[in-house]
Amino acid sequence: MTDIGGGKTWATLATAVALLAAGPVGAQGQQKPASVGKPLPTVRLFDGKTLSGWERKAVHGGNGGIWAVQNGLLVGDQEPEHKGGLLGTTRSFGDAVIELEFKAVGFPLDSGLFLRTQPNGNGYQLTIDIKPDGSVGSIYVPSDGFVAQDKTWKAKYRESDWNTLKAEITGQPARVRVWLNGQQTVDFTDTKERLPRTGYVGLQVHGGGGSWGADSRIQYRNVRVTPLATNVAGDDPLTSKRTQWWRDAKYGMFVHWGVYAAAAGYWDGKPVSGAGEWIMNTAKIAPTAYESLAPKFHPTAYDARAWARLAKDAGMKYLVITSKHHDGFALYPTKVNRWNVADATPFTGRDPLKELADACRAEGIRFGLYYSIMDWHDPDAVRGKADASYVPRMKEQLREVITRYQPSVLWFDGEWVDWWDEAKGRDLEAYVRSLKPDVIVNNRVGKRKLTDGDYETPEQEIPRAALGERLWETCMTLNDTWGYKRDDNNWKSSEGVVRRLADIAGKGGNFLLNVGPDATGVIPAESAHILREAGAWVRANGEAIYGTTYAPLPAPAWGRLTRKGDTLYAIVLDRPKTPGAPLRLEIADPVSKASLLRGGATVRVAAAGPGAVDLYLPEAASAEPLATVVKLTVPGGALTPVRSRAERTAAGEPLPAQANGSYALSADGAALRGGGPLRLEGDAVSNIGYWTDAKGYVEWFVAPERPATYAVEVEYACEPGNGGPFAVQVGPATVGGKAEPTGGWQSYRTLRLGTVSVPARRHAVTVKATGPFSGGLMNLRAVRLVRQ
Numbered sequence: 167m168t169d170i171g172g173g174k175t176w177a178t179l180a181t182a183v184a185l186l187a188a189g190p191v192g193a194q195g196q197q198k199p200a201s202v203g204k205p206l207p208t209v210r211l212f213d214g215k216t217l218s219g220w221e222r223k224a225v226h227g228g229n230g231g232i233w234a235v236q237n238g239l240l241v242g243d244q245e246p247e248h249k250g251g252l253l254g255t256t257r258s259f260g261d262a263v264i265e266l267e268f269k270a271v272g273f274p275l276d277s278g279l280f281l282r283t284q285p286n287g288n289g290y291q292l293t294i295d296i297k298p299d300g301s302v303g304s305i306y307v308p309s310d311g312f313v314a315q316d317k318t319w320k321a322k323y324r325e326s327d328w329n330t331l332k333a334e335i336t337g338q339p340a341r342v343r344v345w346l347n348g349q350q351t352v353d354f355t356d357t358k359e360r361l362p363r364t365g366y367v368g369l370q371v372h373g374g375g376g377s378w379g380a381d382s383r384i385q386y387r388n389v390r391v392t393p394l395a396t397n398v399a400g401d402d403p404l405t406s407k408r409t410q411w412w413r414d415a416k417y418g419m420f421v422h423w424g425v426y427a428a429a430a431g432y433w434d435g436k437p438v439s440g441a442g443e444w445i446m447n448t449a450k451i452a453p454t455a456y457e458s459l460a461p462k463f464h465p466t467a468y469d470a471r472a473w474a475r476l477a478k479d480a481g482m483k484y485l486v487i488t489s490k491h492h493d494g495f496a497l498y499p500t501k502v503n504r505w506n507v508a509d510a511t512p513f514t515g516r517d518p519l520k521e522l523a524d525a526c527r528a529e530g531i532r533f534g535l536y537y538s539i540m541d542w543h544d545p546d547a548v549r550g551k552a553d554a555s556y557v558p559r560m561k562e563q564l565r566e567v568i569t570r571y572q573p574s575v576l577w578f579d580g581e582w583v584d585w586w587d588e589a590k591g592r593d594l595e596a597y598v599r600s601l602k603p604d605v606i607v608n609n610r611v612g613k614r615k616l617t618d619g620d621y622e623t624p625e626q627e628i629p630r631a632a633l634g635e636r637l638w639e640t641c642m643t644l645n646d647t648w649g650y651k652r653d654d655n656n657w658k659s660s661e662g663v664v665r666r667l668a669d670i671a672g673k674g675g676n677f678l679l680n681v682g683p684d685a686t687g688v689i690p691a692e693s694a695h696i697l698r699e700a701g702a703w704v705r706a707n708g709e710a711i712y713g714t715t716y717a718p719l720p721a722p723a724w725g726r727l728t729r730k731g732d733t734l735y736a737i738v739l740d741r742p743k744t745p746g747a748p749l750r751l752e753i754a755d756p757v758s759k760a761s762l763l764r765g766g767a768t769v770r771v772a773a774a775g776p777g778a779v780d781l782y783l784p785e786a787a788s789a790e791p792l793a794t795v796v797k798l799t800v801p802g803g804a805l806t807p808v809r810s811r812a813e814r815t816a817a818g819e820p821l822p823a824q825a826n827g828s829y830a831l832s833a834d835g836a837a838l839r840g841g842g843p844l845r846l847e848g849d850a851v852s853n854i855g856y857w858t859d860a861k862g863y864v865e866w867f868v869a870p871e872r873p874a875t876y877a878v879e880v881e882y883a884c885e886p887g888n889g890g891p892f893a894v895q896v897g898p899a900t901v902g903g904k905a906e907p908t909g910g911w912q913s914y915r916t917l918r919l920g921t922v923s924v925p926a927r928r929h930a931v932t933v934k935a936t937g938p939f940s941g942g943l944m945n946l947r948a949v950r951l952v953r954q
């Protein structure tokens with residue numbers, strides 16, 4: 167928290183004051199009153215007994231301040247050397263009303279309330295200060311110094327007595343209103359839109375000033391937050407009954423089917439690159455020419471029941487099929503135009519969507535529909551014409567499919583066209599919800615804003631970590647195309663499917679995995695085989711997937727963790743190479759019992775130092791083909807968050823060793839240094855890529871308790887024509903190597919570089935280029951320090 171020192175801060179203060187001069191900010195119509203959403207159930211942030219739901223945030227050079235529960239009160243104090251800190255909620259909030267009571271016991275050095283705070287403390291947040299001069303009110307955003315400060319605002323709080331503070335923050339740009347003891351003291355709008363849409367709520371105890379030991383405590387009680395609905399549905403998708411089935415389902419089938427299947431990736435007898443369903447665009451085919459595909463779309467082998475049964479066998483709980491893709495072809499008999507299966511193809515008298523909707527219901531699979539806003543076939547689906555003619559036609563088609571097939575999910579796409587905007591998105595969302603209030607809608611109904619629809623839609627990738635405050639679903643192809651292409655046989659393996667599902671479930675997301683049936687109506691045999699093979703595992707271990715969410719624990723290198731109440735599921739994707747060797751699990755809470763999910767054989771749990779246990783898999787575990795699930799009971803269910811490896815490395819903290827004293831330093835725990843395009847990427851397993859700048863390097867920290875010698879191994883991949891010399895430095899010791907091509911950016915191999923010996927202390931471990939290299943140095947997956 168910068169005191170009003172820096173010039174820059176002065177500048178913004180000046181503007182802010184100017185703003186104020188205009189009287190309560192906003193009176194001049196600067197701020198459009200944010201539409202305050204419907205209040206959702208109030209959440210008690212402080213239960214009067216524990217600090218569950220809170221974690222100390224290392225900001226302002228402190229480690230979070232000293233926080234304790236005393237006689238039902240939340241008491242904050244600064245650390246020695248006047249280091250201040252923040253106690254933040256583990257959950258993030260968007261639009262909300264925060265209410266609390268505070269009492270300044272001694273001489274609180276600048277305490278206060280933080281809103282929309284970013285996990286890493288970087289970036290903007292909003293601070294409502296409780297100042298030593300007894301005033302509450304100055305609002306400021308870091309690095310801009312004081313945004314606004316004016317005497318009229320500085321309502322005085324009652325010293326050594328309880329005060330009520332209420333803050334409401336809504337919209338983007340954010341509008342903030344604050345009441346002290348019922349009197350409004352602030353009405354501020356972040357016109358520069360610096361504040362993010364969401365962030366955690368923080369209670370601050372500020373360091374500096376006053377001599378340590380002087381009573382600088384602040385007491386809080388009755389701390390609660392009432393989230394305000396920001397979505398059209400007017401509820402909180404994270405917790406509402408409306409989304410419960412979807413959150414529990416975790417795994418669904420995506421179906422891309424249409425006349426492009428008749429092209430199968432070819433036009434004029436020539437293969438066309440890119441995704442099959444994009445052939446009209448990629449091959450620049452005019453609508454009239456493209457219509458020649460329709461007569462070839464005659465799916466006589468179409469068996470909707472078989473599709474629904476395959477989804478079931480795969481362990482999938484819902485299915486989303488393309489009712490209309492970008493080519494505008496409607497896979498159902500629409501009355502809106504003749505470019506549909508009934509009027510344009512020989513597949514007359516049948517309604518593929520009706521048959522599939524019925525089949526899904528018969529198999530207990532939830533039915534959903536994909537609909538493309540972009541439409542290459544409709545001449546009015548362009549800027550300037552769409553609003554008047556195309557959008558009404560689109561709405562009519564949506565009315566048709568919603569009323570006829572009652573989809574549980576509407577999966578919009580193609581929203582990136584320049585004639586579509588947020589307002590149209592909210593209008594369309596309100597329209598489809600008026601037709602089916604409980605429908606679940608993805609964020610592509612609008613412009614993928616955090617307030618659009620119910621969930622995020624990462625495509626062909628898996629987020630690095632749980633998104634926490636937002637539902638999400640990764641959609642992915644089984645090969646490299648969504649629509650059928652007869653030559654695309656780059657299939658993922660069933661093991662790859664299970665690993666991705668475990669990774670996604672371990673981050674609290676859903677997985678929508680695609681099939682592209684051919685023009686006869688048959689789902690490619692390879693797809694069916696992979697889904698069934700993975701499905702055997704999913705159905706046998708479903709308890710560890712369905713109805714679970716993520717655990718606030720670092721994902722182990724050997725697997726993924728899901729959680730349901732006080733049960734933790736450890737999905738072991740890589741069993742120990744050395745028989746009988748344990749698996750190290752970082753967890754701060756006691757594990758009362760552990761067993762194999764399948765068969766129930768006991769798993770021995772041994773303490774492994776502070777914040778970790780070792781799991782010893784019984785023989786029976788090796789019977790599992792794809793992955794083994796260990797079911798652990800953590801009494802009380804309140805898992806103490808353990809920070810991720812990346813967070814600890816970012817804080818310069820050493821990562822824990824494995825049971826055998828070795829270190830597995832994975833890409834997702836590294837700090838990326840030196841700037842440049844270096845980045846973390848990859849889907850099921852992360853790697854560091856885009857290593858094209860020699861200044862870029864990666865770093866971790868280790869701290870062996872005794873002097874140690876390690877064999878250094880590097881797991882990397884390198885495309886022909888790339889690569890070069892590099893070195894791994896472990897504290898004072900360095901070993902060098904050369905990243906030779908490995909056959910491709912996804913063909914990983916392990917390179918043994920030699921051994922290093924280091925004393926018992928904290929060491930930085932870095933990987934740096936040591937000479938010129940062509941293209942990219944390597945894709946780095948992990949560095950292993952194998953204890954000798």
Ligand code: FHN
Nearest residue numbers: 441443444579580625641648
């Ligand atoms: O362009 C489409 C693509 O064809 C496919 O439908 C995917 C599925 O999520 N969505 C779009 C690309 O983002």
